[in-house]
Amino acid sequence: MERPEEAVVQRTGIWTRPYVMGVVFVPLSLLGGLLPSFSLAANLYVLLLGVGLLVAGMSSRMPRISTPEELPPGTAWWLLPVALFVVFEVATYMGGSTFHSPTLSLLADPLLDSYPSRSAAYFGWLTVFWGMVRR
Amino acid sequence: MSVTRTLVIAGFIAAALAAVALEWVARREGSRVPRLGDVAAVIMRYEVGGLPVGRLALLGFWLWIGWHFLAR
Numbered sequence: 001m002e003r004p005e006e007a008v009v010q011r012t013g014i015w016t017r018p019y020v021m022g023v024v025f026v027p028l029s030l031l032g033g034l035l036p037s038f039s040l041a042a043n044l045y046v047l048l049l050g051v052g053l054l055v056a057g058m059s060s061r062m063p064r065i066s067t068p069e070e071l072p073p074g075t076a077w078w079l080l081p082v083a084l085f086v087v088f089e090v091a092t093y094m095g096g097s098t099f100h101s102p103t104l105s106l107l108a109d110p111l112l113d114s115y116p117s118r119s120a121a122y123f124g125w126l127t128v129f130w131g132m133v134r135r
Numbered sequence: 136m137s138v139t140r141t142l143v144i145a146g147f148i149a150a151a152l153a154a155v156a157l158e159w160v161a162r163r164e165g166s167r168v169p170r171l172g173d174v175a176a177v178i179m180r181y182e183v184g185g186l187p188v189g190r191l192a193l194l195g196f197w198l199w200i201g202w203h204f205l206a207r
Contacts, residue, residue, distance in 0.1 A: 032205065037205070037206065037207065038206075038207065039206075042205060042206040043202070043206045043207075045206070046201050046202050046205050046206040047202065047206075049201075050197075050198035050201050050202065051198070053198075054194045054195065054198055057190065057194045058187070058190065058191065058194070065176075067172075067173055067176035067177065067180075068169070068173055068176075068177070070177075071169050071173065071174060071177050072166075072167045072168070072169055073167060074161075074166070074167035074168035074169065075168070075169055075174060077157055077160075077168050078157060078168075078169075078171065078174055080153050080157070081150045081151070081153035081154040081157065082150075084146065084149055084150035084153060085147065085150040087146070088143055088146035088147055092143055099137075099140065100137045100140050101139050101140070101143060102143060104147055105203065105204065107143075107144065107147065108204055112204060118205070121204065121205060122205060125200065125201045125204075125205065128197065129194075129197050129198075129201070131172060132175060132179070132194055132197060133194070135172060135175060135176040135179055
């Protein structure tokens, strides 16, 4: 049986509209910011959200944003920030990640201690995750 | 602050600034540099034997990033 086109658009449209998921992610991020690192609650919360989004991303029922078939030649420029990051991350990791030679994780720890920055990090993580799910 | 710590922080900031600059260039009309989202989308289309390994790898990596920074 054929469904009216309007009904189909309305059913899939709500999640695909800009800012709708942003509104959903705000309370989730504010809640996540309350959970301290290394706590069982934080582990379960991140895994619950992450696995949920991973499953949504693997589902073929999720409407996806159209993407180019091929990438332009300028794609190689993206290797520059990636290589720069990898060089410093690997070098500091091999050095044992100390105060004088910290990995990104060690540098981020004090920044993620406060509630506002922790909530903002949750929001960024969820927003990027959702962007990947939609691709 | 030691010289090595300053150098490492400068390195990470340079990598982040380079990524922001590239995304800015990519969003200009007629740019030959793709957006990061488009690069990710093409990687996510990679399949082996019908299995979406590219998609699974990137989504799994981002799940690990959240767990590593927010839970561990």
